[in-house]
Amino acid sequence: MSAKPVSGSPLTGSDHNIKIAVENVTRTFTTKGGRVVTALDDVSLTVREGEFLTLVGPSGCGKTTLLRILSGLDRQTKGRTTLRRQADDKRPANAVVFQQQSAFPWLTVEQNVSYGLRMARANRKHIREQTAFWIEKSGLTAFKDSYPHQLSGGMKQRVAIARAFAYDADVLYMDEPFAALDEQTKAVLQGELLRIWEDTGKTVVYITHSLDEAATLSDRIMVMTAHPGRIKSSVSVPFARPRDVMALRKEPAYGELISSLWDQLRDEVGHAMADEAAKVKR
Amino acid sequence: MTVSESGLGVSALGTHPPGASNLLVTEAAGERAAATTRRIERAVALLSPFLFLVVWELASRAGVLDDRFFPAPTTIVQASWEHLRSGYLIDNVLISLRRVAIGFTVGAVPGLALGLVLGFSRLGRAALLPLVQAVYPIPKSAVAPLLLLIFGFGEASKWVLVALGVFFPVFFNTLAGVLNLDKIYSEVAQNFGANRFQFVRTVALPGAMPMIMTGLRLGVGMGLLLIAVAEIIGADSGLGYMIYNAWQLFQVDTMYVGLVAIAIIGLVAQLLMNRLERALVPWAQH
Numbered sequence: 001m002s003a004k005p006v007s008g009s010p011l012t013g014s015d016h017n018i019k020i021a022v023e024n025v026t027r028t029f030t031t032k033g034g035r036v037v038t039a040l041d042d043v044s045l046t047v048r049e050g051e052f053l054t055l056v057g058p059s060g061c062g063k064t065t066l067l068r069i070l071s072g073l074d075r076q077t078k079g080r081t082t083l084r085r086q087a088d089d090k091r092p093a094n095a096v097v098f099q100q101q102s103a104f105p106w107l108t109v110e111q112n113v114s115y116g117l118r119m120a121r122a123n124r125k126h127i128r129e130q131t132a133f134w135i136e137k138s139g140l141t142a143f144k145d146s147y148p149h150q151l152s153g154g155m156k157q158r159v160a161i162a163r164a165f166a167y168d169a170d171v172l173y174m175d176e177p178f179a180a181l182d183e184q185t186k187a188v189l190q191g192e193l194l195r196i197w198e199d200t201g202k203t204v205v206y207i208t209h210s211l212d213e214a215a216t217l218s219d220r221i222m223v224m225t226a227h228p229g230r231i232k233s234s235v236s237v238p239f240a241r242p243r244d245v246m247a248l249r250k251e252p253a254y255g256e257l258i259s260s261l262w263d264q265l266r267d268e269v270g271h272a273m274a275d276e277a278a279k280v281k282r
Numbered sequence: 283m284t285v286s287e288s289g290l291g292v293s294a295l296g297t298h299p300p301g302a303s304n305l306l307v308t309e310a311a312g313e314r315a316a317a318t319t320r321r322i323e324r325a326v327a328l329l330s331p332f333l334f335l336v337v338w339e340l341a342s343r344a345g346v347l348d349d350r351f352f353p354a355p356t357t358i359v360q361a362s363w364e365h366l367r368s369g370y371l372i373d374n375v376l377i378s379l380r381r382v383a384i385g386f387t388v389g390a391v392p393g394l395a396l397g398l399v400l401g402f403s404r405l406g407r408a409a410l411l412p413l414v415q416a417v418y419p420i421p422k423s424a425v426a427p428l429l430l431l432i433f434g435f436g437e438a439s440k441w442v443l444v445a446l447g448v449f450f451p452v453f454f455n456t457l458a459g460v461l462n463l464d465k466i467y468s469e470v471a472q473n474f475g476a477n478r479f480q481f482v483r484t485v486a487l488p489g490a491m492p493m494i495m496t497g498l499r500l501g502v503g504m505g506l507l508l509i510a511v512a513e514i515i516g517a518d519s520g521l522g523y524m525i526y527n528a529w530q531l532f533q534v535d536t537m538y539v540g541l542v543a544i545a546i547i548g549l550v551a552q553l554l555m556n557r558l559e560r561a562l563v564p565w566a567q568h
Contacts, residue, residue, distance in 0.1 A: 073469055096473045102466050106488035106565045115484070116474040147565040167474060 018084065019203045020047040020070065020171065025079035027065050039065045041228035042079070047203060049084075054206045054218040056265065058272035062229025063207045064099075064175055070205060071096045071173045085170060092120065095169035099176040103148040103159040110135065110144040112159050116167030130166050137196060138162040154185035158192075165196060172197075172204045178213065190216055191245040198242050211261045215254060216245055223264045226272040233264055353535050358542065361535035370524075375543055378513065378520040381437065382505045385444025390501055393449040394494065397456025398486060414453065422447045422504070423511045430516045440512045440520075447504035455497030459490025492566060495559045502551045506544060 027040040040062040047053045055063040068074035070081060071094050083093060095116065103112045114131040122130075135144050138158045148156050157177055164172060177193075178186045194217060197204060208214055214221045215237060223232045237257065239248060248254055335355045341347045342354035349357070365371035400406045426443055433439035463486065471485045513522025521540050528536035559566070 071473060073473065092475060094473070096470075098466060098470070100466050102470050104467060104470070104485070104488075106491070106563075107484075115470075119471070119474045119476045119480055119484075149565065149567050 016084075017048045018046045019049040019051070020084070020205070021080075021082045022046070022066070022070070023080045023082075025066070025069065025076045025081060027062065027069065027074070028077045038228035040069075040076070041230050043229065043231055044079075045222060045231060045234075047205060048219075050201045050203055052197065052204045052206065052217055052219045054208060054214040054221045055224055056208060056211060056214050056221055056261065057224030057229070057232075058226045058265070058269045059209070060229075060272055060275075061224040061226040061268070063224055065229065067096070067173050067175050067205065067207055070094070070171075083171065089170060092116070092167060092169045094171045094173055095164040095167045097157075097160050097164045097172070097174040097177045099179055101148070101153070101156050101160075101180075103156050103163070105148050108145050108147055109140050109151070109159050112148070113138075113140070113162045113166050115163055116169075120167075130168070134162040134166040137165075138192070152185075154181050154189060157181065157189065161189075161193065161196075165200070170203070172202050174204060174206045176207050176209070179208070179210075186213070187245055193217065194243055194245065211258050211265070212249075214261070215257050216243065216248055221261065223261065223268075225268050227275045232268065235261065235264075350534060353538060357535055358538045362539045362542065365536065365539055371539060371543065374519060374521050374524045374540075375547070378509055378522070379547065381440045381512075381520065382444055382509050384437075385441040385509070386448050386501065386505050388441055389445030389448030389505075390452045390498060393452030393497070393501075394456050397453045397494075397497075398460060398482065398490075401457050401460025401486065401490070414450075418450050418454075422508055426508075426511055426515055429512075435516055439516065440509065443508050443512045444505045447508040448501035451500035451504060452494070452497040455493045455500070456490055459493030460486050462493070463489045491563050495555070495563060498558075499552070499555050502555060503548070506548050506551070510544060 022043055022045045025040055025043045026038065029037045029039060031037060043062075043066060045053075055066065057063055065074065069076050073096070085093065103109075104115070107115065110131060113135055114127050117127045117130055135141055138161065140155070140158060140162060143151060143155065148159065151159070157180075161174075161177060164174075178189055181189065190213060206214075206217060218237050221235045221237060223235070224230065225232045235257070238253060239251070338347070338352070339354045339356060342349045342352055342357075353361075362371065396410075400410060422443060425446065426439075429439045429442050433442055467485050467489060468481070471481050476484060509520065510522040510525070513520035514526045517523045521544055525537050525540035528534070528540065
């Protein structure tokens with residue numbers, strides 16, 4: 001990503017609230033057998049400054065691919081992505097929270113949380129303060145000298161989230177961070193994430209296949225289709241902030257939102273499963 | 283089966299059979315039982331080598347074992363004591379240790395460095411890996427006469443032989459350690475903007491460290507094996523020479539003293555490696 005003026009992008013328009021623009025992005029992979037697989041097909045979307053945007057869709061719809069492209073871990077085959085940065089913003093562009101266990105096993109909780117800041121060679125006082133602050137905020141103080149293998153799955157994911165927040169990047173990308181956790185832990189961590197995020201006002205692009213999670217956390221939800229991955233629809237989430245994870249679930253509007261999302265997704269899941277079955281037969 | 287006999291069909295599968303019942307009871311197991319088992323295991327582990335020595339001693343004294351080839355343990359202890367007092371044993375131990383230490387360093391450092399570099403470089407692997415793999419199967423002890431010819435009778439030939447033995451296990455294990463690193467960790471490092479040097483220091487080296495330690499362990503064993511070979515075929519000092527010289531003079535006691543000394547050095551080296559591992563891999567699930 002280079003910081004040069006671009007023409008024809010949604011970001012050059014009058015709407016200065018747009019933070020991220022994805023324009024006609026396509027990503028194809030060539031398999032070992034020489035077959036070309038389209039993971040993302042002509043995807044366009046924009047994310048507003050400070051928005052919590054969630055991508056939902058069946059497995060294989062390319063949501064992770066899109067996140068990897070946005071975070072710079074992968075490159076699109078066609079199309080363009082643009083990120084608006086403040087001219088005087090010295091912070092790193094983005095931080096990713098991965099789905100898998102990604103806390104370094106050889107670093108203590110404290111060393112893991114400070115990792116990004118140490119790589120950026122921030123000054124020591126800043127590193128110490130930031131690390132202590134985010135360890136405290138993530139409820140990890142008692143474990144700061146522990147190694148990841150001594151922690152539960154939920155704790156490890158807290159470490160990865162604290163590490164991303166402590167890095168203080170402009171944008172946060174989260175790829176199903178709670179997918180591997182049990183329901184109770186998930187609900188607690190969702191509540192924590194909301195609280196932390198509401199304090200920072202960061203722009204977040206979030207991936208999940210849990211409709212509950214999408215409805216609880218997001219400002220806006222984009223439903224994706226599979227094989228090839230495309231955007232099907234965009235749904236605004238009407239609930240006021242700050243939100244209470246448990247109280248939200250009792251509201252009638254919540255149930256309506258989930259069922260309307262499910263209606264949109266049902267066909268896609270069906271298609272995706274049919275595709276899988278066809279692949280097995282082949 | 284009873285299903286058809288009862289005439290009730292499939293639903294009868296879930297019903298209780300009539301008649302008397304037995305109770306299958308599981309009582310609590312005390313923690314003490316496990317502790318006692320552990321204590322017995324430890325006692326047996328300590329006692330069995332001691333028992334072995336006692337049997338050997340008795341057999342040797344009774345003439346069951348030929349004490350020209352298998353002198354009694356007490357005879358070996360006595361010989362060790364004499365060689366210790368004269369300084370002969372200590373001198374030779376120190377000379378051998380020095381050779382192993384220098385050879386180990388000369389072999390382990392390039393093995394580690396090359397393993398790390400090839401771990402990152404596809405081109406480097408394509409260029410050098412076939413060569414290394416082709417040289418690897420040659421028995422190092424078979425190269426000893428050649429080394430003696432090239433480097434002479436002095437210290438260098440011993441260092442090089444030990445270094446050759448140490449290089450390969452350290453190299454292969456370091457390479458495997460880097461290549462087997464989970465991709466997620468390099469992606470995290472990349473996402474957090476780590477440069478090449480930071481990546482090696484914070485991800486590749488610590489991530490590969492358990493495998494590197496395995497390589498170093500194998501290297502130590504190889505080094506001790508090869509120093510004995512080197513000193514037997516061409517040296518006038520060291521434990522290998524001491525054993526060879528004792529053979530020429532038919533001093534069987536002294537041969538055993540040399541063997542026991544090498545065994546003890548090997549044991550101590552492994553204990554030191556355990557220490558080193560705990561220091562370098564504090565995050566391992568011991």
